[in-house]
Amino acid sequence: xxxxxxxxxxxxxxxxxxxxxxxxxxxxxxxxxxxxxxxxxxxxxxxxxxxxxxxxxxxxxxxxxxxxxxxxxxxxxxxxxxxxxxxxxxxxxxxxxxxxxxxxxxxxxxxxxxxxxxxxxxxxxxxxxxxxxxxxxxxxxxxxxxxxxxxxxxxxxxxxxxxxxxxxxxxxxxxxxxxxxxxxxxxxxxxxxxxxxxxxxxxxxxxxxxxxxx
Amino acid sequence: xxxxxxxxxxxxxxxxxxxxxxxxxxxxxxxxxxxxxxxxxxxxxxxxxxxxxxxxxxxxxxxxxxxxxxxxxxxxxxxxxxxxxxxxxxxxxxxxxxxxxxxxxxxxxxxxxxxxxxxxxxxxxxxxxxx
Amino acid sequence: xxxxxxxxxxxxxxxxxxxxxxxxxxxxxxxxxxxxxxxxxxxxxxxxxxxxxxxxxxxxxxxxxxxxxxxxxxxxxxxxxxxxxxxxxxxxxxxxxxxxxxxxxxxxxxxxxxxxxxxxxxxxxxxxxxxxxxxxxxxxxxxxxxxxxxxxxxxxxxxxxxxxxxxxxxxxxxxxxxxxxxxxxxxxxxxxxxxxxxxxxxxxxxxxxxxxxxxxxxxxxxxxxxxxxxxxxxxxxxxxxxxxxxxxxxxxxxxxxxxxxxxxxxxxxxxxxxxxxxxxxxxxx
Numbered sequence: 001x002x003x004x005x006x007x008x009x010x011x012x013x014x015x016x017x018x019x020x021x022x023x024x025x026x027x028x029x030x031x032x033x034x035x036x037x038x039x040x041x042x043x044x045x046x047x048x049x050x051x052x053x054x055x056x057x058x059x060x061x062x063x064x065x066x067x068x069x070x071x072x073x074x075x076x077x078x079x080x081x082x083x084x085x086x087x088x089x090x091x092x093x094x095x096x097x098x099x100x101x102x103x104x105x106x107x108x109x110x111x112x113x114x115x116x117x118x119x120x121x122x123x124x125x126x127x128x129x130x131x132x133x134x135x136x137x138x139x140x141x142x143x144x145x146x147x148x149x150x151x152x153x154x155x156x157x158x159x160x161x162x163x164x165x166x167x168x169x170x171x172x173x174x175x176x177x178x179x180x181x182x183x184x185x186x187x188x189x190x191x192x193x194x195x196x197x198x199x200x201x202x203x204x205x206x207x208x209x210x211x212x213x214x
Numbered sequence: 215x216x217x218x219x220x221x222x223x224x225x226x227x228x229x230x231x232x233x234x235x236x237x238x239x240x241x242x243x244x245x246x247x248x249x250x251x252x253x254x255x256x257x258x259x260x261x262x263x264x265x266x267x268x269x270x271x272x273x274x275x276x277x278x279x280x281x282x283x284x285x286x287x288x289x290x291x292x293x294x295x296x297x298x299x300x301x302x303x304x305x306x307x308x309x310x311x312x313x314x315x316x317x318x319x320x321x322x323x324x325x326x327x328x329x330x331x332x333x334x335x336x337x338x339x340x341x342x343x344x345x
Numbered sequence: 346x347x348x349x350x351x352x353x354x355x356x357x358x359x360x361x362x363x364x365x366x367x368x369x370x371x372x373x374x375x376x377x378x379x380x381x382x383x384x385x386x387x388x389x390x391x392x393x394x395x396x397x398x399x400x401x402x403x404x405x406x407x408x409x410x411x412x413x414x415x416x417x418x419x420x421x422x423x424x425x426x427x428x429x430x431x432x433x434x435x436x437x438x439x440x441x442x443x444x445x446x447x448x449x450x451x452x453x454x455x456x457x458x459x460x461x462x463x464x465x466x467x468x469x470x471x472x473x474x475x476x477x478x479x480x481x482x483x484x485x486x487x488x489x490x491x492x493x494x495x496x497x498x499x500x501x502x503x504x505x506x507x508x509x510x511x512x513x514x515x516x517x518x519x520x521x522x523x524x525x526x527x528x529x530x531x532x533x534x535x536x537x538x539x540x541x542x543x544x545x546x547x548x549x550x551x552x553x554x555x556x557x558x559x560x561x562x563x564x565x566x567x568x569x570x571x572x573x574x575x576x577x578x579x580x581x582x583x584x585x586x587x588x589x590x591x592x593x594x595x596x597x598x599x600x601x602x603x604x605x606x607x608x609x610x611x612x613x614x615x616x617x618x619x620x621x622x623x624x625x626x627x628x629x630x
């Protein structure tokens with residue numbers, strides 16, 4: 001059941017699928033070519049953020065163009081909860097795709113650095129937080145009002161990340177304490193945090209969507 | 215209504231004051247008593263009958279229910295509704311009953327119009343021969 | 346013979362409209378027409394039955410089971426034909442079907458193909474390019490291809506030409522013959538009901554005005570015409586509603602005998618469903 005609803009989201013934006021596939025390849029290449037100093041995590045962050053933002057925003061826009069279609073699906077034996085969970089599954093699938101493509105390219109293209117698990121989980125957590133805030137708002141207020149969320153995120157990330165990077169280079173924060181904690185624990189902590197954010201957000205979304213009139 | 219090659223006509227009048235189900239019921243009873251619908255033969259299914267004469271299934275259902283209550287038909291679960299057998303007495307009584315009812319109407323009318331019993335009998339003799 | 350759908354005490358308030366104590370029962374093996382003017386509450390009621398509207402009070406039982414406790418199982422047994430516009434238009438019919446079909450446990454690919462053929466629909470065609478009639482046929486195809494025992498349709502014929510409407514009515518009859526246990530459809534085109542409906546339920550302003558067998562309704566009511574002068578305060582009450590003009594009056598009544606006693610010189614004819622519906626609406630709740 002879940003799979004078919006995820007498939008639905010892909011079908012809704014089938015026009016953009018090609019673009020999206022190219023994006024995941026193009027962004028790391030662009031970074032490797034233009035800004036080789038900033039590599040690794042940053043380009044991965046950009047890849048993930050842009051892919052997720054653009055695709056998810058498109059899905060939301062399509063859904064809101066045809067609100068009664070969701071009603072038809074919910075008249076069918078699709079539980080509302082499954083409808084919501086599919087959206088999160090969609091997000092995770094996109095993330096996995098970005099990661100796989102990036103890793104493959106890191107193996108093939110010399111200028112692209114591989115990223116370790118900690119970085120992956122950090123980006124996942126970051127994305128999860130953004131998405132986790134967005135979805136409940138989307139279910140409550142619809143795509144129109146939440147459109148701005150996307151725009152703000154894109155701007156913030158486009159300009160914010162380089163700024164953060166600069167400031168990190170200037171400040172020398174003592175990370176030695178963090179360094180002493182074994183990676184396994186950090187990773188577990190990050191994964192755990194992601195799961196919690198996912199759970200809370202999904203729970204809220206399901207609650208909101210279950211009460212909604214379609 | 216069709217079965218076994220016999221055609222029984224059920225005509226519904228839209229302008230009659232009589233309720234639909236009553237018109238249908240009376241015509242079926244008529245057919246049964248006249249033998250056009252033989253004993254033991256099945257009646258068509260409620261739905262196909264309803265479709266044929268363009269009436270609601272609920273109306274036909276009521277007709278069938280009342281026919282059964284009055285003993286003209288019996289229904290067997292899973293098999294359908296059949297014209298009752300061996301109820302000749304009942305049927306004959308009904309036949310007599312029908313004629314008696316009409317006679318009563320005649321008599322009432324005659325009395326209203328001041329026609330005597332003898333005049334009535336005379337009229338009857340003449341008309342009966344004409345048939 | 347049980348009841349296929351039981352609605353008891355449905356209440357739901359909106360800013361400008363509310364469903365007030367909506368209750369009705371659909372017997373098995375019947376085609377039930379749900380009538381009312383636009384805005385009367387037909388779609389709201391249907392959406393509530395389908396679980397699309399939340400927060401309504403009252404109970405809804407389908408096949409004898411409460412819909413809140415058995416939602417998934419019951420939805421599996423219901424075929425839904427919504428009013429227009431309930432698809433993702435950018436998808437093809439085949440893609441739309443690939444999303445909906447897996448939700449139903451008794452989906453029949455064979456039935457689906459038969460209906461698509463019967464309606465001359467090409468699955469690869471994009472939904473946005475379909476005419477209104479074809480969209481309805483596609484919706485019907487989806488509703489009829491998973492062994493549904495109850496068909497619920499919301500204004501399936503509005504905006505369609507008489508040929509397609511008559512085809513749809515034929516399919517309804519066909520569906521009942523093939524083992525469908527009930528059809529519930531809302532419409533404001535009462536002439537369609539004349540041909541297929543067994544039961545009629547009228548809703549107006551969120552309230553049920555009547556719930557009756559169609560034949561009994563038609564048998565019971567008469568459209569009476571007569572001289573205006575014969576009307577008085579007393580015999581007006583015998584009518585649901587009366588229309589007057591300079592030539593006389595016309596009224597709907599189910600008390601023909603009494604009317605005839607009061608006004609011997611009247612013309613009585615069988616009314617149309619629309620006449621009866623308007624009579625009830627004009628009388629008010």
